[in-house]
Amino acid sequence: MPTCKSCGEDADELQTVKVDGKTKKLCESCADEVREQGAVAEASEAAVQNMMGFKGRR
Numbered sequence: 001m002p003t004c005k006s007c008g009e010d011a012d013e014l015q016t017v018k019v020d021g022k023t024k025k026l027c028e029s030c031a032d033e034v035r036e037q038g039a040v041a042e043a044s045e046a047a048v049q050n051m052m053g054f055k056g057r058r
Contacts, residue, residue, distance in 0.1 A: 002014045002025070004025070005026060007027065007029075007030055009027065011028070014026060015027070015031040019034055019038075
């Protein structure tokens, strides 16, 4: 049975997710959490760039 790299629990199926440029195999709940954190970080970065008048991306 495969083991999640984040929580260490056994899972029926692992999903491949890119985290900080690295590919990790996570269970479904951990993968959803990582995707949600990425979306929040992207939105907050966009808000800060908007406030500062930044007109480009990295």
